[in-house]
Amino acid sequence: MKTPLFLTASLLVSTAQADTPQQVLEGLVAQAGSASTMRGEHLFRGKFSGGKSAASCTECHGGDARTAGQHIKTHKRIEPMAPVVNRERFTDPAKVQKWFRRNCPEVLGRACTPQEMADFTAYMVSIK
Amino acid sequence: MGINWKSLLTLALGVTGAAMWIAQAPANDETAFAMPSAKTYVNECGSCHTAYAPGMLPARSWHQMMNGLANHFGEDAELDEPDHFAILKELETLAADGTYVTMRMRRINGLIPPGSTPPRITETGFFKYLHDEVPAHFWRRKSIGSPANCGACHPRASEGRYAEREIRIPPQ
Numbered sequence: 483m484k485t486p487l488f489l490t491a492s493l494l495v496s497t498a499q500a501d502t503p504q505q506v507l508e509g510l511v512a513q514a515g516s517a518s519t520m521r522g523e524h525l526f527r528g529k530f531s532g533g534k535s536a537a538s539c540t541e542c543h544g545g546d547a548r549t550a551g552q553h554i555k556t557h558k559r560i561e562p563m564a565p566v567v568n569r570e571r572f573t574d575p576a577k578v579q580k581w582f583r584r585n586c587p588e589v590l591g592r593a594c595t596p597q598e599m600a601d602f603t604a605y606m607v608s609i610k
Numbered sequence: 611m612g613i614n615w616k617s618l619l620t621l622a623l624g625v626t627g628a629a630m631w632i633a634q635a636p637a638n639d640e641t642a643f644a645m646p647s648a649k650t651y652v653n654e655c656g657s658c659h660t661a662y663a664p665g666m667l668p669a670r671s672w673h674q675m676m677n678g679l680a681n682h683f684g685e686d687a688e689l690d691e692p693d694h695f696a697i698l699k700e701l702e703t704l705a706a707d708g709t710y711v712t713m714r715m716r717r718i719n720g721l722i723p724p725g726s727t728p729p730r731i732t733e734t735g736f737f738k739y740l741h742d743e744v745p746a747h748f749w750r751r752k753s754i755g756s757p758a759n760c761g762a763c764h765p766r767a768s769e770g771r772y773a774e775r776e777i778r779i780p781p782q
Contacts, residue, residue, distance in 0.1 A: 556659040557755025
């Protein structure tokens with residue numbers, strides 16, 4: 483009787499628990515080797531050419547990642563990106579990968595490197 | 611017949627029955643559009659723009675849109691294959707000429723010429739007819755920005771709700 487109960491409980495725990503931003507960051511750092519919050523901030527604020535729709539992340543996400551942004555084309559509100567104010571951010575590795583895959587070409591005109599993804603995430607997680 | 615437990619029970623059952631019937635009855639709110647049940651729709655489509663109600667365009671428009679996601683109004687919005695087909699199926703079912711059609715959807719579809727495939731809801735006759743009294747400078751307000759931003763004035767747009775009494779036009 484005890485084993486099935488234990489199994490059910492552990493199953494519930496494993497499905498209910500999302501990763502913490504720190505865990506997601508660790509996963510990206512494992513790929514890149516290191517991470518720098520300074521390089522991450524530079525990536526977030528930097529102006530780039532060659533992107534398909536924006537010259538900087540901040541055009542849509544705003545200069546302060548703790549406040550909401552607005553999509554430059556559709557004008558839809560974009561929830562804040564910093565996990566310190568938005569607990570949903572950086573808790574699902576697949577979602578994080580998806581948005582790098584979508585948005586890096588929009589701003590940089592190319593995919594982000596594992597190093598850039600680790601740096602960017604480190605910066606976001608570091609915001610207090 | 612005086613008041614006894616039988617009459618009280620009958621009354622209680624009657625009231626309960628009536629309450630259940632009222633709760634079950636359709637809201638008859640034609641401003642509510644059916645929305646895809648899968649969270650995928652709101653998560654995938656509703657991140658960059660309002661999760662538009664499928665009933666606002668005919669199935670052929672959604673079909674064309676889903677076929678061109680690699681260049682979706684200038685952006686790459688390609689989906690994984692399972693998500694792609696799940697969303698396409700819901701869009702077609704709930705489209706203005708789909709399986710569950712309300713009077714309002716009939717009017718939307720009726721104002722779209724049969725030979726045309728509008729790529730944008732804002733290009734449809736019914737949208738224009740309902741928004742013709744909105745001054746152009748309203749759309750330019752910072753928090754609205756464009757007619758594509760339904761949620762700016764219709765707070766429950768992503769639930770398919772556009773009732774006139776819920777409209778809140780932001781002052782700036």
